[in-house]
Amino acid sequence: MDYTIWNQILYELTFTVGGEQDLDRLLNKAASAFLKKLDCAHVSILQYRNNRLETARLIPRVMLKDPTYAELVGKFERLLAKDGDRDYIILEGNLNYYGFPLPGFGLLLLGKADPIEKIFLNELLPVTNMLAQNCFFNLDAVRRRREIEAKLEKERRLLRVIIDSIPDLIFYKDKEGVYKVANEATENFLSLLPQDLIGHTDWDVHSKEDANKSRLMDRKVINGGRARRFEEQFRHRDGHLVHFEIIKVPIYNGEGECTGIVGISRDITERKRYERQLEYMGAHDQLTGLYNRRFSEREIKELDIAEQLPLSVIVGDLNALKLTNDLFGYQVGDSLLIRTAKIFKEVCRPGDLAARWGGDEFVLFLPRTDFETAGEICRQIKERCRLQKNEPIRVNIALGCSTKKSPGENIWQILKEASDRMYSDKYLYMDSYKESIIASLKSALFKKSTETEEHAERLKIICREIGERMGLNSGQLESLELLAMLHDIGKVAIGKDILMKAGPLNDEEWAQMKKHPEIGYRFARSVPELAPISEHILSHHERWDGKGYPRGLRGRAIPLLSRILSVADAFDAMTNRRAYRKAIPPQKALDIIKKNAGKQFDPRVVAIFCQIKKEGKISRARI
């Protein structure tokens, strides 16, 4: 052996087994170098795994499938177990095998046709030791690298789960617009799996128009060099439009070169709808759909310009809203407001602005409209009110208008003038309006309850006769007649199912029914014409003996008109057929009344009523 060459070989081997930072490459290089430099037929590097030697590198690889190779490894394993402290183990045969233990790693196995002299084997030891050390350090590095990789992989998966859990579409596109990363939200947003989006561009998944839109945004972000927020509509693959809020952020590499864009898209279609709704609600009256006062006051500034002159204003005040609310409930009151608003909308021309100014006040702004035209519009409103049906109360509006003719005039002053005129209108037509209210109420009462107009008329006659006999003055008699007609007005507010019930009422229904004198009382108090009989309405179900309702008044504490009505109403009710019973003969009814004199009825009223009946005037009451 030429020592020059041998030294060179040792040098080259030393160089090969040192300095490599990757275990795989180290094993490859080392196996190949031992094979070539030492002219071996076979080189394997074995690694301890679970206390067994396993082949980490083998040249030639085909030997792995050779059973004699497994036997050879087994043989070395046994020899190492027996005497692992030896520097090397030699097995001689057709091929001479040299096993160099690699402490902390495994075994280097060299197979060579020509034997290696002992002196050279000893000189190889520093090289094999260096290989062992490098393998060990690299193994440790591999273990640590694997731990780090596992941790990174775990974090990557966690990040992926987080990204996929976010309902917003998250994506990364390269500079050319090719999608590289996308989360699972693609399924909801684009009806695509992330893997179907990746590798494609916007032109592959959107319409040309939408793709251009997206690209334009990308360019703005890349050229601007900063994150930007966009709101855009895109057409979904199923055809519907989706409103997106998109945040796009440019991504840079280490050299400061933009490599792509990270984007987050959120479906804000619902939010946009709510925003529009809020905007609408901020400007409109929720009940009537007309503009509200806040919006209108803002708009007045827009309208109050020279170009819009003459600017007319109509102020309307809905009559009897409180009355309607009290008597029929807020639903009916609301319906009255809605019908009023409808009339205002109907008379509005393009450019006009109708608003609900307050609770029962409406304002109509009429740009480029003179006073005469405004008056005509008022007339149209009144006419439309007149044509309304009584359901249960007709819309009745007091109106006033005024016109701003020159820029110097103050619009708020104009508004006040219109308001003043509206009040004048209100007082002028008050009486007829009230009559119409009472008529409406009567109509509503008879329509709703089992009571008939005939019953009311009969009562009116009976009551008047009793009243006259008792010496009541004309004012009292008028009140008595009105009471006969409207004593049950409170029933308008009682449910029809209770009022029209064929059988006896249960406790709860009775409790409801017994509220009608109070309801009638409150209503009568709010209408000046009915105020004088309000106390009588409240007391028309009181009993002489104090067992009546609602207050349990006794004897003369009960107003006289109520005591008269009580007798007349009982008689007429008994002698006329009801849905739930037949009519009682008049004499029998009279007997019952007499029997209850001093209990339910005022004995004096009963006596007078009996006298009238005896005189044969009863027949008149049956007309």
Place this chain on the structure above:
Amino acid sequence: MFINLDQAGSVAGLRRLLSGAIDNDQVTGMIVLACEENGFTPGSVDTILKQSPKPVFGGIFHSIIFNRKKLDRGTIVAGIRRPVKAVAVDRISEITNLDIFLEHTFETRLLQNKTMFVIVDGLSRHISPLIDSMLNCFGIIPNYIGGGAGSLSGRKPCVISGEGLLEDAAVFALVDMESGIGVAHGWEPVAGPLKVTGAEGHKLISLNWRPAFTVYREVVEKISGNSFDHGDFFQLAKGFPFGIVKLAREMVVRDPIVVDGTSLICVGEVPLNSLVYILKGNTDSLIAGALKARQLAEKSYWQPVKGKKERPPITFFIDCVSRVLFLQSDFERELEAVYTGGPLLGALTLGEIANTGKSYLEYYNKTSVVGLLKG
């Protein structure tokens, strides 16, 4: 082995010789050695090759050798009487993991005491990785013999296989045939050893930490008495190749062919940290090299076959085409040197592939490889 020659080198001749071999029941596969001058193209010979029901392998070379003659035109078809398994690897430069590809081509037990013929496209850039992969997968279990097919005039399809005439390809044929291989070249060290302190693949950057060309120039100009400043670099360099030192073996020759700044581009890889000598040859030393190759082959051959020298074996002679260019008319003497008296066939190659006895596989250059085959 039935060896036939078509001196005309025609396609029809190839068809005729192959048909004859196919029809011969004793023949199990065919080696085809053809000359470049035949003008074979995939269009003209693919159909013939693909139609062969028996394994066919070989190459197109600058020249072929038949008995003691070098032929620049003609085709040799040798019918093998032993079991043959041939595998072609097309587009070797595109295969990313040659180890895994080759691992599955042959089984271990099939490799022992056999001969692997390897013909590669000599102008492929992936010969070194291919040789390394062969070594990694098969080791030196079989004997290898072969070389680089192809033309000095440029790259053409030159590997003959059952899949046709291929380019950037290799064909392996494992033949159940014992053999003895001898490798020698006859180039002698005139300077060195020099340490390769800088190299990247085929590029030799520095020797003894000095620019490679500076060192090389100093030595060669001094020994030859000629200067690189006058005339073509290779004209002078071809007489002074590098020899890479191997343990107890013939040095591996590497021709420097081009100067790249202060670096030298060689034919074949020069490993970093290896020791190299600058070699010089003459007619007698080269012919002595060929004779040595034959002697080594004979020594190796008579060991494994363990028989008496009853019948001269078949000689498969792979010789570097550069040796012909160097020896010129003396090349006949080289043929005489390797001639054993038995049938001789071979080719002049672009690089030689062999394992010398029980040492590892190498891709040689400017070398004679003699294989004695038990026909």
